[in-house]
Amino acid sequence: MxxxxxxxxxxxxxxxxxxxxxxxxxxxxxxxxKVFPDHWSFFLGEIALYSFVILLLTGTFLSLFFVPSMNDVVYHGSYIKLNGLRMSEAYASTLRISFDVRGGLLIRQIHHWAADIFMVAITVHMLRIFFTGAYRKPREVNWLIGIILFSLGLIEGLFGYSLPDDQLSGAGLRIFEGVLQGIPIVGTYLAYFLFGGGFPGNDIVPRMYIIHVLLIPGLILALVTAHLLIMFHQKHTAMPAKDQTDTHELGQPFFPYFIAKTTAWLFFVFAALAILATFAQINPIWQYGPYTPLAISSASQPDWYMGILEGALRMMPAWEINFLGHTLSLSVLIPFALPLGIILGGAAFWPWFEKWATGDNSEHHVLDRPRNAAVRTSIGIAVVVFYGVLWAEGANDVIANKLQIPLYTVTWISRVLVIVGPILAYFATKRICIGLQRKDAELLEHGLETGIIVQRPNGEFEEIHRPVSEEARAVLEAKKVPLALPVGAAAVDENGVSAPQARGLMGKMRVRANQAFLETIPLPAGDGHGHGNGHEGNGHGEVEGGGQEHAAVGASTAPAELDRLPDAQPQRPDPGAAGDESES
Amino acid sequence: MSWIIARRRHPAAGYAAIAGLLVVVAVGYGALTGFGSGASASAPAQNATDIAQGRSLFLDNCSSCHGLEAQGTPQAPSLIGAGAAAVDFQMSTGRMPAKEQGPQNDRKPVTFTQQQIYDIAGYIASLAPGPQIPSASEVSTAGADAALGSQLFSTNCTQCHGFAGAGGALTYGKDAPPLTASTPTQIYEAMLTGPEAMPVFGDGTLTPSDKRDIIAYITQTRGETNPGGFSLGRTGPVTEGLVIWLGGLGFLVLIAMWITAKRRDTRVDLDES
Structure with missing residues (x-):
């Protein structure tokens, strides 16, 4: 070209x-x-990339004027309502940025909105990766890097939010100190070291500042680079499509197509943030006032990404126990460690769990449609519900006030929902996925309903069904059926003897986990509606392989029989074949 | 009409219909309930009160709950010693007469003239001494220090009313109301009498001068423009989160779909069959 x-x-x-x-x-x-696939959800991660660039640029501007100091000053600036008040230099310099530095408020607001969208983008990007199975071999390491980037973003955001030393950020910092102190044995020391003594002290703002502007951005930059290089090396995943296989990537070349799109995308992200920062006020620290440990405002919330921790804290009953002479503040420790531990730890662990439960150790470059991986999708939705309940509880007072529900009622509803909600969500999502799979199977078998009723010469009425297009068929047939474990043998044979791999606690658990993955609707056997055309003349071995898999799966009629059919195996790409990509 | 008929199957028609309906409902609701009508602020004047007239109004409108001699009943507290300030606050904000028994009485349209309220207040004040309605000079913010008021407000008031006086939730269905409609007199009276769940801030806790500083802070804050754009309700990061998810992400997803959009070939497909 x-x-x-x-x-x-x-x-x-x-x-x-x-x-x-x-x-x-x-x-x-x-x-x-280099080929880039063309799907809107592939641009979500780029929002994070570009908003990070914007964060670096605006942050540099802010650092020219921000004074990271807890020194006491008397304010005599443009905002007369705080005139003559004693405050820290950090707060006074943030007021100066907001009211006296030309363009300062706009840049501050762009920086804050960019931080918010940065975390939004990472979150939805991770959800996209999870629900489409993009984390599978060979991309597990990049998935882990993504989880670390998310965690770093949390801390970076928390520290940035705490820097201006306003009433709200001070309240957040107080909670942060309490959480540190809640860590058994070392907690009080950690808090003492970080704050350089008692709360708040004079050291915390300069320390957070250097962590916020140097340490964590450096780490994020390094990890983002690694993230992108690994992605470049491993190449993109791709949504299922016609002619899209694990060894043949469809899309548009980097130059001139993708570079035009991604440059436009950079400008759109910047435009969205500039529009938001122009029209929507964020973090009005002059309203919050300078921090004083004496005061606390109602509706003291953190930025959205810390809301889950706030909610966990608000939801937790005030439990405190004494263990061997050590006070354990469970009311702080559990909310801090458990929800994010479950979500982030679970996310990190999941690729290996899925491999273990499905026995699928092959490389995957074509993504799953979420409905076709019912267990994964249901677990994902359960976690989303879990997160959502905790997140909403973080705003329990605002919800109580705006919706006129008593505060404790909101808290009790969330306490029940945080346990019941994910369980209900799991089963509901699984049923919906299976239902959608059934619909897909029917589409393949009977085609689309056209709404045209014809009368046959013998008087019979019949609706014309139109076979789905080749493109749609390719998407529907991209479904892979998981392997029944143990491979090639029934878990318990006809004499009641269990297979060696299915023995023991782990073996039994593996078979149980595997059974959840096996619940799926098989694709119908090939039919006469022009199906064969897809295999003619394109010469791709992968497509032929897909056809064989399709036939093999179609031979079974009920999901319960799948685990007795050793040939009901997913298509495996040739492990020797390197990922070959070509232009569209 | 034919213009609409021709476009009724347009891809955007459904959205347009829903948006139109939403506007109709919003305008209808607004027309029925009144577009954000606030209570009119009237300068408190120490008019001559007619205690006899006040007693007659009390018997007609208040005694069914508060008792014929304002001695209180199981439904409502005694008003002996409540003072004129409490009556003026409760009635001039529309909280009294109460609409129903509930966790607390909220602000609603006032049904009495200010003179009638003064009459009833005068009658209650005649039963036993209590806090008096502050005079115009007592609630005047002329010369008050809003900066000191902001400190006093943040240590005494923000816990419930929020940093910008936008209101907040309390326990058991009670709430601290937003301070957007309260007149300086009402704010002063509330501090003096501690209505509902609010504590009493007597002159020993907050001096009359402190009270004027707080009033100056509240009235300045609610009147002040938002230099950064729309205020998003002045309730802190919750609405900011809502905006970034729905507005920021929503906008960008639409753009991403547009950037990656492919020409749809469904029409061609239909013709083939």
Missing amino acids: SDDVHVPGALRGLGNWVDERFGGAGYVRTLMK
Whole structure:
């Protein structure tokens, strides 16, 4: 493609000069021809990337004016309502940025909105990765890096929110100190070291500042680079589509198509943040007032991404026990460690759990449609509900006030829902997934209803069904049926003897877990509605392989029989074949 | 009409119909309930009160709960010693007469003239001494220090009313109301008498000068423009989170779908069959 492009002589000369010295032409050519899949959800992670760029730029501007100091000053600035008040230099300099530095308030608001959308983007990006199974082999490490980036984002956001030393951020910092102190044995020491003494002290703002502007951004930058390089090396996953296989990626080349789109996307992200920062006020610290440990405002909430911790804290009963002479503040320890531990720890553990429960150790480059992986989708929705209940409880007073529900009622509803909700969500989602699979199977078997009723010569009425298009068929047939474990043998044979792999606690648990994954609706056997056309003339072995899998699965009629059919195995790509990508 | 008929199957028609209905419902609801009508602020004037007239109004409107001699009943407290300030606060904010028994009485449209309220207040004050309705000069914010008021407000009031006086939830269905409609006199009276769940801030706790500083802070804060754009309700990060998820992410997802949109070939597909 690039050979067709006419390059001006001057540019060619410059290119040759660079290439003769550094030899980057080959690499650039590869880069320019790199294929990017074209699906909107693949742009979610890029929101995080671009908002991070914006965070670095706006943060640099703010650091030129922000004074990270807890020194006591008397305010005599433009905001006369706080005139003559004693406050920390950090707060006074943030007021100065907001009211006296030209463009300061706009940049501050862009920075804060960018932080909010950064975490939103990471969250929805992770949800996309999870629900489509993009974390599977070979991308587990990138999944883990993503989880670490999410956690770093949380801390980075918390510290940024705490820096201006306003009433709300001070309240948040007080909770943070309490959480640190709640850690058994070392907690009080940790809090003492971090704050350089008692709360709040004079050390915390300068310390948080250097962590916020140097340490964590550096770590995030390094990990984002690794994240992108690994993604580049492993190539993109792709949504199921016609001719899309595990070894053949469809999409558009980086140059000139994707680069145009992603540049436009950078500007759109920037535009969204600029519009928000122009029209929607965020973190009005002048309303909150300078921090004093004497005061606390109602509706003291953290930024949205810390809401789950806030909610867990508000939900938790005031339990405190004495264990071997150590006070254990369970009312702080459990909310701090348990919900995020379950969600992030579970997310980190999940790829290996799925591998263990399905016995599927093959590489996956084509994504699953969420409905086709019912267990994963249901677990994901259960976690979303779990998170959502805790998150909403973080705003329990605002909910109680705005919706006129008594406060304790809100708390009790959330206490019940946080346990019952995920369980209900799991089963409801699983039924919905299976139902959608059934619909897909029916679409493949009978085609689309056209609404056209014809009368046959013999008087019979019949509705015309139109076979689904080749593209839709390819998507529907991309479904993979999990393996029944143990492979090639029944868990318990006809003599009641269990297979060696199914013995023991782990073996039994594995068979049980596997059975949950096996509940799926098989695709129908190939029919006469022009199905065969898809296999003609395109010469892709993978597509043929898909057809065989399809036939093999279609041979079974009920999901219960699947585990007795050793040939009901998912398609496995040739492990020797490297990921080969080509242009669309 | 034919313009609508021609476009009724347009992809955006459903959204347009829903948006139109929402507007109709919102306007209808607003027309029925009144668009944010606030209580009119009237300067408290120490008019001559007619205690006899006040007693007659009391017997007609209040005695069924508070008792014929304002001695209180199981439904409502005694008003002997409640003072004129309490009566003026409760009635001028529409809280009394109460609409129903509930966790607390909320602000609602006032049904009495200010003179009638003064009459009833005068009658209650005649039963036993109690806090008096503050005079116009007592609630005046002229020369008051709003900066000191902001400190006093943040140590005494924000726990319940929120940092910008937007109101907040309390326990058992009670709430601290937003301070958006209260007149300076009402704010002063509330501090003096401690209505509902609110504590009494007597002159020993907050001096009259402190009270004026707080009133100055409240009235300045609610009148002040929001330099950063829309205030989002002045309730802190909860609404900010709502905006970033629904507005920020919603907008960007629509753009992402547009950027990656493919031409739909369904029409061609239909023609083939």
